[in-house]
Amino acid sequence: MITFEDVVKVYPGGATAVDHLSLELPTGKITVLVGPSGCGKTTSLRMINRMVDPTSGRILIDGRDVTQQDAAQLRRGIGYVIQHAGLFPHRTVLDNVATVPVLLGKTRREARTAALGLLERVGLTADFAKRYPAQLGGGQQQRVGVARALAADPPIMLMDEPFSAVDPVVRAQLHAEFLRLQQDLGKTIAMVTHDIDEAIKLGDHVAVLRTGGRLAQFATPRELLAAPADDFVASFVGRDRGLRSLSFDSAAELPVRPVDGIELDDAGRPVGLPGVFTKDDSLRVVTDLVISSPGGVAVRVGPDGAADGLVSHHDLADYLASRRS
């Protein structure tokens, strides 16, 4: 657990970057710090690994004050991913990934062997090992950046706008892989972004900061959408909060009616309908299907792809209304 205790950071010159921040980032979860520029989110992140030291207040990792620890030693135990990856241009991809294990005293050979496994883990083939960063695309560089941060298997990862330098298609891909990776690894992750949608998508918890470095709200994404603390948070979270909050609700409980009036093939799979959903999908997916399908009906399918239920406009509206009461 990472704990901010009444942390203040005033830069020389008098600008207050972080103003009495108290926060707990739970172990094994993704906590996203989000806010407009000048809200102190990056400064807060960088105080965790002592790239910046607080003016007052304390930051504790599992109860130990970070400023009582040797900065370099502390940082080797914390993964660090930054925007544009910040890879070492003069080192191969493999040696970039091997950096921290080598700092920790592993031989170059051991570190390289382990690094190869990590490349695979972040979705890069062994062909990339001998390349240099300049030969990679933005998304690939970012993957190497993540592999490099994971190399010493640190319990904590700090990620400063890790996905903002890549195009939206690659970003969505990286998001999905990142969440899958986190499911396996269960790291304690602190991430900074200015993109509220990214925060809601990736965070287990979201800390919304306002300009001047004050915490506006700390909540789960779902709470943030359902009950923004004030006008600032509401406007920052943006439009379509209701629809977006449906992403967090499973379609598993949604009642369905018997399959009737749609064309099925021999195996019972619907024919000619582009959109089907499963019990694992969210209510947002179902809502979208119901709205966009020509007949106003979404088809639910089982694991084998066979249709096992229908949902109409009315069914969905009734269900959503019943949830409110």
Next chain:
Amino acid sequence: MNFSYLTDPAHWDPSNPGSIPNLILSHLGYTALALLIGAVIALPVGLYIGHTGKGSFIAINAGNAGRSLPTLGLLMLMVTLLGLGLLPVLIALTVLVIPPILTSAYAGMRNLDHRVVDAARGMGMRPWQVLTRVELPMALPIMLSGFRNAALQVVATATVAAAVGLGGLGRLLIDGLAVNDYSRVLAGAIVVAALAVLVDLFLALIQRLIVSPGLKGS
């Protein structure tokens, strides 16, 4: 054009102390010494100024001032102050090589991608490790280009050593002029030019070997 001095085998006989091979050796000796002393002085200063940003005006002004000093004039001044010998020559040549080495070390450090340096620190490198494992290798292409520049200048200018009674390829120029032997002057000019090209090629090869392929074309 008279190449007779250059093509006379007697002038290439190493056992003769005034032969071209021996003059080349002493010429290279002055060059290497001046580069070595210059690098020992200018590299740390340039790196420090570039790293900290403190005293940038020194790097810029020292560069300009050094470039505008006439080496021959400085040499004569040093001889007046210190008497004849190797020392005044080395001082004059060292003053010549310091500006390009210092300014390129400074520029190499100033042009580092600060995000990469930030990542290095954030991963737990100590300041010395950041310098030796990240900053220096990244600054190396610019630093080496300054060093090559300095080497070229000093190879061409080390001929002044002969003006104060020392050896080196300047002997061919000075002695040739003194006895109106233009074939000898021509030989000196050709050998100095060829030596400059060879030294530069040699340093280019070194650069290829020690600069990471990842930094090529950047």
